[in-house]
Amino acid sequence: MGEFELIRRYFSPLAGQSRAGSLVLGPGDDCAIERVASGHELVFSVDTLVEGVHFPAGYDPEHLGWRSLAVAASDLAAMGAQPVCFTLALTLPEASPEWLDPFSRGLSRASRAFGLELAGGDTTRGPLTLSLQVHGEVPSGAALLRTGAEAGDFLCVSGTLGAAGAALDYLDSVSPSEDERAVLERYHAPVPRLNLGIALRGVASAAIDISDGLLADLGHILEASGVGADLDCQAMPVSSAVTRLKGQAEALRLALEAGDDYELCVAIPPALWKELPEAVRTQLSIVGKVVSESGITGIEGSLVAGGYDHFGSK
Amino acid sequence: MGEFELIRRYFSPLAGQSRAGSLVLGPGDDCAIERVASGHELVFSVDTLVEGVHFPAGYDPEHLGWRSLAVAASDLAAMGAQPVCFTLALTLPEASPEWLDPFSRGLSRASRAFGLELAGGDTTRGPLTLSLQVHGEVPSGAALLRTGAEAGDFLCVSGTLGAAGAALDYLDSVSPSEDERAVLERYHAPVPRLNLGIALRGVASAAIDISDGLLADLGHILEASGVGADLDCQAMPVSSAVTRLKGQAEALRLALEAGDDYELCVAIPPALWKELPEAVRTQLSIVGKVVSESGITGIEGSLVAGGYDHFGSK
Numbered sequence: 001m002g003e004f005e006l007i008r009r010y011f012s013p014l015a016g017q018s019r020a021g022s023l024v025l026g027p028g029d030d031c032a033i034e035r036v037a038s039g040h041e042l043v044f045s046v047d048t049l050v051e052g053v054h055f056p057a058g059y060d061p062e063h064l065g066w067r068s069l070a071v072a073a074s075d076l077a078a079m080g081a082q083p084v085c086f087t088l089a090l091t092l093p094e095a096s097p098e099w100l101d102p103f104s105r106g107l108s109r110a111s112r113a114f115g116l117e118l119a120g121g122d123t124t125r126g127p128l129t130l131s132l133q134v135h136g137e138v139p140s141g142a143a144l145l146r147t148g149a150e151a152g153d154f155l156c157v158s159g160t161l162g163a164a165g166a167a168l169d170y171l172d173s174v175s176p177s178e179d180e181r182a183v184l185e186r187y188h189a190p191v192p193r194l195n196l197g198i199a200l201r202g203v204a205s206a207a208i209d210i211s212d213g214l215l216a217d218l219g220h221i222l223e224a225s226g227v228g229a230d231l232d233c234q235a236m237p238v239s240s241a242v243t244r245l246k247g248q249a250e251a252l253r254l255a256l257e258a259g260d261d262y263e264l265c266v267a268i269p270p271a272l273w274k275e276l277p278e279a280v281r282t283q284l285s286i287v288g289k290v291v292s293e294s295g296i297t298g299i300e301g302s303l304v305a306g307g308y309d310h311f312g313s314k
Numbered sequence: 315m316g317e318f319e320l321i322r323r324y325f326s327p328l329a330g331q332s333r334a335g336s337l338v339l340g341p342g343d344d345c346a347i348e349r350v351a352s353g354h355e356l357v358f359s360v361d362t363l364v365e366g367v368h369f370p371a372g373y374d375p376e377h378l379g380w381r382s383l384a385v386a387a388s389d390l391a392a393m394g395a396q397p398v399c400f401t402l403a404l405t406l407p408e409a410s411p412e413w414l415d416p417f418s419r420g421l422s423r424a425s426r427a428f429g430l431e432l433a434g435g436d437t438t439r440g441p442l443t444l445s446l447q448v449h450g451e452v453p454s455g456a457a458l459l460r461t462g463a464e465a466g467d468f469l470c471v472s473g474t475l476g477a478a479g480a481a482l483d484y485l486d487s488v489s490p491s492e493d494e495r496a497v498l499e500r501y502h503a504p505v506p507r508l509n510l511g512i513a514l515r516g517v518a519s520a521a522i523d524i525s526d527g528l529l530a531d532l533g534h535i536l537e538a539s540g541v542g543a544d545l546d547c548q549a550m551p552v553s554s555a556v557t558r559l560k561g562q563a564e565a566l567r568l569a570l571e572a573g574d575d576y577e578l579c580v581a582i583p584p585a586l587w588k589e590l591p592e593a594v595r596t597q598l599s600i601v602g603k604v605v606s607e608s609g610i611t612g613i614e615g616s617l618v619a620g621g622y623d624h625f626g627s628k
Contacts, residue, residue, distance in 0.1 A: 024355060028538075029460050030392040030522060031359040031450070036350045041338055044433070045345040046447065048403045050440035078344040089362045089403065089445035119358070122445070126364035131403035131436070131445040133360065136345070146343050208344060224342075 001095045003123055010104040011088070014111050014118035022137070023085050023117055032119040034085065036137060043136040043143055045075035051128035056171060061099050063188040064130075065106025070190045071211070072132040073114045074262040077197035078209040080144040081136030083114050088121035089131040114194060144200060144207035146224035149267035151292040153205050155229055156273075156284040158193050158263040161214060162251055163239040165258020179241040186239075190262040197264060199280045204266040212259045215296065221267065222294065231288035231298035256299065315409045317437055324418040325402070328425050328432035336451070337399050337431055346433040348399065350451060357450040357457055359389035365442035370485060375413050377502040378444075379420025384504045385525070386446040387428045388576040391511035392523040394458040395450030397428050402435035403445040428508060458514060458521035460538035463581035465606040467519050469543055470587075470598040472507050472577040475528060476565055477553040479572020493555040500553075504576040511578060513594045518580040526573045529610065535581065536608065545602035545612035570613065 001009075007027070015026040025033035036042050049068050051057055069086065076083050088107075092099070111118060116134060167187035170180045192209070200207065206221045222229055236255050243251040267290050273281070288298060315323075321341070329340040339347035350356050363382050365371055383400065390397050402421075406413070425432060430448060481501035484494045506523070514521065520539055522531045536542055550569050557565040581604050587595070602612060 025457070025459070030389040031357045031395065031457070033393075033452075033457055034356040034358070035454070036356060038352070042348040042350060042356060043345045044348070044401070046401045046403050046434060046436050046445075048405055048436045048438045048445070050405055050438050053438060053440055075344040079347075081345065087358070087360045087447060089360050089447075091362055091364055091443055120360060122360050122362045124362045124364050124367060126367055126443060127441040129405055129440060129443050131360075131362070133401060133403075133447050138347075140349070143339070143345070143347055145339070 001097075006095050006100065006123060010100045011118060011121065014104070014108050016117065023119055027118065027120045032085075032087070034119065034135065039140055040137045041140050041143065043076060043079050043081040043138055044133060045072065046131055046133040047072040047075070048129065048131045060102070060188070062102035062106035065103040065108070066110040066189055068130050068132055069107055069110040069114065069116060070192050070262065072134045073116060073194060074190070074192035074209040074211065076134050076136040077192045077194045078144065078207050078264060079136065079138065080142065080197040080201040080204075080207070081138045082198060083116045083194060084135045084137055085117040085119040086132055086134045087119055090121065091124045091126040091129040093125065093128060114192065138201070142201045144197065144204050144266070146206055146208055146221050149206035149221055149225035149227050149290045150269070151227055151290050153267040153269050153290040154273055154286045155218070155231070155265070155267055155288040155290060156286050157210070157214065157237060157265050158196055158283050159261070160237045160239040161210070161261050161263060162242040162254035162258055163187070164190065164260035165254040166239070166242045166246055179245050182241040183239065183245065187260060190260065192262055193264045193283075196280065196283050200266060203272045203276060204268050207264060207266040210259070210261050210263045210265055213257045214265060215256050215299075218265050218296070221265065222296070225267075226294075228291045228294045229288050229296045230291050231296060233298060235285060235287050237285040237287070315411075320409050320414065320437060324414045325432060325435065328418070328422050330431065337433055341432060341434045346399075346401070348433065348449065353454055354451045355454050355457065357390060357393050357395040357452055358447060359386065360445055360447040361386040361389070362443065362445045374416070374502070376416035376420035379417040379422070380424040380503055382444050382446055383421055383424040383428065383430060384506050384576065386448040387430060387508065388504070388506035388523040388525065390448050390450040391506045391508045392458065392521050392578060393450065393452065394456065394511040394515040394518075394521070395452045396512060397430045397508060398449045398451055399431040399433040400446055400448045401433055404435065405438045405440040405443040407439065407442060428506065452515070456515045458511065458518050458580070460520055460522055460535050463520035463535055463539035463541050463604045464583070465541055465604050467581040467583050467604040468587050468600045469532070469545070469579070469581055469602040469604060470600050471524070471528065471551060471579050472510055472597050473575070474551045474553040475524070475575050475577060476556040476568035476572055477501070478504065478574035479568040480553070480556045480560055493559050496555040497553065497559065501574060504574065506576055507578045507597075510594065510597055514580055517586045517590060518582050521578060521580040524573070524575050524577045524579055527571045528579060529570050529613075532579050532610070535579065536610070539581075542605045542608045543602050543610045544605050545610060547612060549599060549601050551599040551601070
């Protein structure tokens, strides 16, 4: 199978799935062309996944297809952006239908679910590596940034934390239990909080998605905003499946330190919190407050802010 | 050296080099933010370079820095787009200053030369792979496409052809001759025809950049436009250095079949050709005409349309 046939068969069907309709020209020319709505700005981010680093060697290609787009789209959620389109730079050792069929199926499902149309890409031969760049739109000046958190703001996280981190212990389970299946689902098929991010425009004073662990990612907000945090570990939305599998202490550690959950961590001024619609507030847990002194307090025991650093010598 | 230190030291200096000033937010948040000028469209393309496939193992990192951005920017030239910014997804085995210093120096020189500001990226550990996505702008509807060539149009190429292809034989030369140095320069430091592409807005009926070889890339224009070509090999702007190094027949073959020159191939209606400013016309050679019958005629001997197909079984 040649490169052009590969693109035609597996990836061309992913073009034309946009809700926004702002892609003027999709794959097939030297560049793609996108129209950004009047009064709006383009928001974009690139994420790379390398076999053996970001996912295990031999990882299920259908899960990989979904997961790679979900991970990238999560950065749009953290900015409060409306998804538009994405590009895929795919390097793979060989063009086998056994891999490409399920991969493109998972990617296509995610593409439809997130409203991200395939705009273009590049397919090359080499060690399995994926770089996905996602494009979104926000009304000018409305993007949620890491800067802007102020002392007194509530610190909130969406959903529950720790499941994707716990899942790493069960990736090879032959007949996983119900709880194991629940945490594996969080690892294989994360759901970026796109609608929540949009709902928090004009509300959240700062936002980030939790890819490297709550403490590490919250740390980025605190550093960018020049503030600190006082956390309430009792209020942490620890995954109940993880608590049953791992016990309370380890579940809390995973909720604070493990990555890959792709929930949002946001700061919200109390006055705006009260005005949030019930349907938005129920997606969030208040886990602490922003304080003026730098650093993070309220963490019991020997927890150390971790997170993943690719070239780390911590 | 950690990931954040690596980014701070080697790549943060490449942000803020834009001429356009349309980057609202550069590297450091979940996403970058770009403002597209009123009445304009965003034009973007992604290119991947893999060690051992697109450049030799152990290839000089300063050349690689320049070349990787030049290759990507060439797609903007082919669309007639004004360069704005780029993202870099860099996967590398280890964060060594011996590699990163010259790489970022070459990339930075190219960034300034092409007016492409670094907007964001992702740095991961793994086999050496680079994916660069370039962003440009065109007035709405003014982009040069592969479609649009019509019978009777002149077929033109910019500059000279064949040098980058010939250079592959001299990459390991210890003391290259003057001609060898000339062709090596074309391989190591290609210059995308950005200003020429912009000058051809409203003039060229179709355009592409020559990355895979003239016959292969012209073939994309012909297929997209539903036409054919009658070439005049006598008029081909064969590199004189290549003619001296390789002889006339092999130099012509390289001009037609070898890639990596990053010149433009465009179709121009004769009436518009006559109106082109002298300074633009001198950058172009008329190498044939568009004809209504599909296929390419006028190629002597046993030349076969080649070009590079990453998963090819030609």
